[in-house]
Amino acid sequence: MNNQDLARRDLSVLWHPCTQMKDHELLPIIPIRRGLGVWLEDFEGKRYLDAVSSWWVNLFGHAHPYINAALREQMGRLEHVILAGFTHEPAVRLAERLIRLAPPGLSRCFYADNGSSAVEVALKMSFHYWRNLGQTRKTRFVTLENSYHGETLGALAVGDVALYKQTYAPLLMDVITVPSPDCYRREPGESWADHSIRRFADMERVLQQHAGEVCAVIVEPLVQCAGSMRMYDPVYLKLLREACDRHGVHLIADEIAVGFGRTGTLFACEQAGITPDFLCLSKGLTGGYLPLSAVLTKEAVYQVFYGDYAESKAFLHSHSYTGNALACTAALASLDLFERDDVIHRNQQLTRTMAEAAEVFADHPHVAEVRQTGMILAIELVKDKNTRQAYDGRERRGLAVYRHGLERGVLLRPLGDVVYFMPPYVITPQEIRLMAGVAWEGICKATND
Ligand SMILES: *Cc1c(COP(=O)(O)O)cnc(C)c1O
Numbered sequence: 001m002n003n004q005d006l007a008r009r010d011l012s013v014l015w016h017p018c019t020q021m022k023d024h025e026l027l028p029i030i031p032i033r034r035g036l037g038v039w040l041e042d043f044e045g046k047r048y049l050d051a052v053s054s055w056w057v058n059l060f061g062h063a064h065p066y067i068n069a070a071l072r073e074q075m076g077r078l079e080h081v082i083l084a085g086f087t088h089e090p091a092v093r094l095a096e097r098l099i100r101l102a103p104p105g106l107s108r109c110f111y112a113d114n115g116s117s118a119v120e121v122a123l124k125m126s127f128h129y130w131r132n133l134g135q136t137r138k139t140r141f142v143t144l145e146n147s148y149h150g151e152t153l154g155a156l157a158v159g160d161v162a163l164y165k166q167t168y169a170p171l172l173m174d175v176i177t178v179p180s181p182d183c184y185r186r187e188p189g190e191s192w193a194d195h196s197i198r199r200f201a202d203m204e205r206v207l208q209q210h211a212g213e214v215c216a217v218i219v220e221p222l223v224q225c226a227g228s229m230r231m232y233d234p235v236y237l238k239l240l241r242e243a244c245d246r247h248g249v250h251l252i253a254d255e256i257a258v259g260f261g262r263t264g265t266l267f268a269c270e271q272a273g274i275t276p277d278f279l280c281l282s283k284g285l286t287g288g289y290l291p292l293s294a295v296l297t298k299e300a301v302y303q304v305f306y307g308d309y310a311e312s313k314a315f316l317h318s319h320s321y322t323g324n325a326l327a328c329t330a331a332l333a334s335l336d337l338f339e340r341d342d343v344i345h346r347n348q349q350l351t352r353t354m355a356e357a358a359e360v361f362a363d364h365p366h367v368a369e370v371r372q373t374g375m376i377l378a379i380e381l382v383k384d385k386n387t388r389q390a391y392d393g394r395e396r397r398g399l400a401v402y403r404h405g406l407e408r409g410v411l412l413r414p415l416g417d418v419v420y421f422m423p424p425y426v427i428t429p430q431e432i433r434l435m436a437g438v439a440w441e442g443i444c445k446a447t448n449d
Contacts, residue, residue, distance in 0.1 A: 001043055003028075003042050003044055007029045007030075010029055010031070011029060016029075027403070030406070034062075035050070035061075035062025036061070036062055037424070038050050038423060038426060040411065046409065048411045049431060050423070051410055052413045052420075052423075053423060054288060056225065056262075056422055058424045059261070059343075059425055060287050061426040062424075066333055070329050070332065070333035071289070071333070073329075074325060074329040075326065079324075080321065080324050080326070083111065083322045084318065088323075088325050088328075090328035090329045090331075091325065091328050094294075094331050094335075095111075097332065098294060101266060101267075102279055103267060103274065103275040106275060106276075106279055106296040106298060107298060107299045107302075108297050108302045109295070109296050110296075110317075111292070111293070111294050112295070112317075112319050113319045113321045113324065114150075114282060115256040115257075115280070115282035115293055116149070116151055117293055118254075119150050119154065119158070119254060119256075120150075120155060121280075122254075122295050123141060123154050123158065124315075124317055125278065125297065125315060126252065126278065127139065128316075129301055132313050138212070138214060139213060139215065140213050140215065141157075141176070141215055141216055141218060142175070142177075142210070142216070143158045143175050143176070143217070143219075144160065144181070144219055144220075146160055146161065146180045147159055147160050147180070147218070148160075148161050148164070148220070148225065148226030148227055149218060149220070149256075153172060157174075158218050160177055161226055161227050164226075176206055179199060180199070180230065181195065181196040182230040182231070183195050183232050183371070184230055184231075184368075184380065191233075192231075192232065195232075195233070196233035196236040197233075197235055200236055203240060203243065204243055207247040208247070211247035211249055214249050215249070216251065216277070216278070217244055217249060218252040219251070219252070219254065220257065221269050221271075221272070222258055222373055223257070223262075223268070223373050223376055225376070228378070228418040229371070229420045231373050234268075234272035237253075237271075237272035237274050238273065240274075241275075241276075244277075251274075251276045252276060253276035253279050255269065256280055257283055259281050259285070261347060261425065262284070262374055262375050263373045263374040263376065264347065264348070264373065264374030265344065265374075266338070267279070275298075277298060277301060279297075280295055282294075284334070285334070286330040287333065288424075289327070289334075290324065290327040291321075292324060292327035292328065343425055347425055350425065350427065350432065351375060353432050353433075354377045357432050357435075357437075358370050358377055358421075360440065361443070364444075365385055366381050366382060366447035367379055367381060368380045368381070368382040368385060375423070375425065376420065376421070376422050377420060377421045378420040379418065380417070380418050381397055381418070381419065381447060397446045398416050398418070399414070400446035401414050401419050401439065401442035404438070404441060404442035404445050408438045408441065408442075410439070412438070412439055412442065419442070421435055421436070423435065
């Protein structure tokens with residue numbers, strides 16, 4: 001087997017996600033034979049540093065010996081069992097552990113098998129909660145501009161990234177979209193906190209006006225990842241929690257991308273000291289090994305669904321692979337590593353190293369902003385640094401950075417013209433400098449005209 005053979009066979013049978021397949025007439029698809037740590041290796045021995053954690057899922061590198069061993073052991077015992085009427089040890093232990101680690105007050109864990117499904121679960125649960133209480137007018141959701149919550153129809157409806165949403169708009173439920181606290185748009189000299197507080201006025205107004213018909217507000221705490229890694233201050237979440245309580249509306253925290261240490265704390269909500277009514281987890285949950293998601297909620301929510309069968313109050317949602325035993329085992333092993341290696345604490349040093357390695361970017365003539373929250377660092381490219389005029393998207397500057405990265409052995413996958421680093425936590429300071437160096441060259445090349 002070599003790169004070319006597999007690429008040719010791939011392109012004759014596969015249809016890849018989020019891809020204009022015609023691009024691959026020019027852009028080679030990259031077959032990966034194996035991974036080890038932060039490195040991916042193709043069939044000819046060429047290596048790529050996985051700077052995007054394989055779409056934000058990987059935490060401790062590829063083929064981690066500890067997670068591998070845990071999976072091998074579990075595989076010998078039980079791979080999967082129906083989770084309705086039956087249960088198994090990994091599902092129970094993981095639920096216990098997530099509840100112990102999550103913000104206080106979350107005491108029930110509902111499993112699904114990917115991020116979008118977790119969002120669907122949270123939306124349906126919130127709606128159904130109000131319905132069980134006889135509040136049938138509550139049928140709508142409030143979301144932030146530029147948010148992303150997945151691509152199944154419900155999740156897509158509560159998202160706001162035009163690229164994914166526009167085409168399918170006729171199929172989607174109607175939601176209320178509030179301006180984002182995104183601090184890229186703050187006034188010169190304004191702090192992140194001041195901007196986030198100012199932006200909250202719009203949310204307050206919408207809740208005042210619509211609370212009677214709104215089930216929940218859904219947000220990505222601190223970083224709108226798919227929305228170009230736009231960031232905001234924790235104070236916004238604090239205000240939002242308080243307002244949701246005041247107006248009788250649920251708060252759904254979608255920590256699918258930011259959970260498990262990405263923002264510097266295990267969960268981003270911790271930085272605001274809040275507990276959402278629903279916490280959606282996926283991606284890093286299994287350390288990047290297997291698809292799994294969980295929605296944590298409060299006992300008070302659970303109780304509203306609890307009753308005699310004839311009352312028809314039960315929550316109605318299921319996926320065949322709900323709480324898969326192997327996926328739960330990978331998640332437990334990943335949580336072991338957090339404890340064993342004191343990861344949250346150790347990441348603080350890596351976070352500083354990323355900041356230092358990216359210092360030079362701020363002075364680049366086509367960089368409007370370098371922003372960072374914990375283990376996420378983003379570099380926003382623009383045509384004009386002073387006015388922040390964006391490049392015409394059709395010029396595909398980000399793609400040029402991507403191509404340069406591949407040539408030099410670093411997998412960067414810019415979101416439009418935003419180059420970002422979101423590496424596995426096992427990256428070394430030296431590898432961080434390599435990643436930043438290659439991004440620098442790529443950006444110089446892509447903006448040099
Ligand atoms: C990736 C993502 C999702 C969707 O998860 P999938 O597993 O890709 O369906 C939802 N919300 C956020 C914030 C995400 O980043």
